[in-house]
Amino acid sequence: MLELAARQSQLEQAASKLTGLVITVIVFAIFVSLAFYLAERTSERVQRYVKYFLFLAPALIFLFIGLIAPAIRTLYLSFRDARGDNFVGLENYIWAFTQPEILQILRNTGIWMVIAPIASTSLGLTIAVLTDRMKRPGLVKSLIFMPMAISFVGAGIIWKFVYQFQPNDRVAEIGLLSQIAEWLGFVPTNWILTAPLNTFLLIVVFVWIQTGFAMVILSAAIKAIPEEILEASMLDGASGWKRFGKVTVPMIRGTIIVVLSTITIGALKVFDIIRTMTGGNFKTSVIANEMYNQSFRALNYGTGSALAIILFLGVIPLVAYNVMHLRRERSER
């Protein structure tokens, strides 16, 4: 009886949320159409100005409120104390670069930034080259690409299960890694608790997801290499390896670097994997995770903001490179 009532109220809650959702979407559609309708009926002279208000202004306002102004305020907060009341100079930054726990976190972030992009890109490139030599690469590519659709949280659970360790000797292992270790004659340990191994195990999860991304982009770049060049190298008698090193890689160098920098940005900001798999414990924390903890757990906006700024400084050169690359591509067109 009680259960029935509980189900009833669950259903009611779900229905009210979905109704709210439908109403929101309808209201938004009416609002946009009405604005559009009214703007279209103004005189041509007025339209000259109205069109900027309708088409461009909303985006600029959202970008200003959501990104530009907050970024400036975060910079400001990073020089102030926990509640933002008093100016503290560089104290938060000094804290970040002297506290042993934070230094550990910066070091971990560094490991992520180096290993994750190199591993994902080289694996992605290898698979791109292999599938390029297949007759029907569709399914293989889809399977390797699929983790891109899986959330970091979902991936975290999938791999936490792979790394599961059974402390009780008399019970069979249920984690695949532990079982494989046993089959190979090793004694499994509690992988997730073992530093620094655990950081690398978390990186594996990220690489598992990002390899598909690297593969798709690099595979498209390989397909775009003109056939004449491949033919010429074949007529010269270049072997598969030689062709790979002397023709394929140099031809797609630009794309490789863009893929590397994009994945590096992702690695720098990694948060969900850490939070799901270790919660940042056992010496696995990274900047983005600590930023969240400082800001919303310790409620210290000063240190939280300083960590966000450090993250920002790490991203700048990478995005700058991507912007330059884009500009060059445009001018070539």
Added chain:
Amino acid sequence: MAKAIKQGKVEVVKSHLSSPWASFVAILVAVLWTIPTFGLFVTSLRPQTGINSSGWWTVLTKPEFTLENYSRVLFEGRGATPPLSQYFVNTFAIVIPSTIIPITIAIFAAYAIAWFDFRGRNFIFFGIFALQVIPLQMSLIPLLQLFSGGLHIGSVTIIPSFGITGTFIPIWLAHTMFGLPLAIFLLHNFIAQLPRELMEAARVDGADYFKLFRQIVLPLSIPAIASFAIFQFLWVWNDLLVALTFGGGKREIAPLMVRLAEMTGTRGGDWELLTAGAFVSILVPVAVFFALQRYFVRGLLAGSVKG
């Protein structure tokens, strides 16, 4: 004729290049890549006692399956914690507006930047692209303060707080703001390439910029809209950080990912619930992904990924 010969040549090159070894290795890698997900799926279908006493690979020899894990995790709440189906509804309530709103705003802006003649067009375009430099983390604290307390200078209220904390609205707005740079960038790339003759002919026929948008730009941009929609859909569905920060820890509005992350922390040993829950959360994005993979790949190739 020449073309046919050329194509024949390409075929020759291709067949020289294709090798059974490459296929073998590639298939092996694909299998390896799928095993962890497959293990999760198999586990989610096993009875609780089986999961905790033997590895999932043992089902190959003695299969035993049940759907009980799914019915428990989806429909049985515990104390104040609602069952996962409620979080599933919340995810929908977050994802749909968080996809529709940024697309609408972005397609307007992309059109304006691509086709209006005004000074500073290029500056705005590269400025928006460069906004990707701002990591989400830099916006979290100030935006949260804005949503919960409004904006005041001294005692003067510039923007009131509207009392939206604890509703879906801050999450929608945050996703809209964070999604815009990539959305505008992708859609602009597409809209800017619409044939100039077509646009000019319509102008000569007396169409104003509004009509142009309605009759030409919007219908022709559907593929680009689709490819960004998939991006944003997957991004919002899979997001943890934004929902965690702007949901304010309220169960009534928390999406699947927030609940799953919480479950791994507090009930890390309940694999029968965790695996079933995780699989539920994976199912929709993977289905969308397989159904619309073409658009997704096109979007990936057109722009980098967002952050």
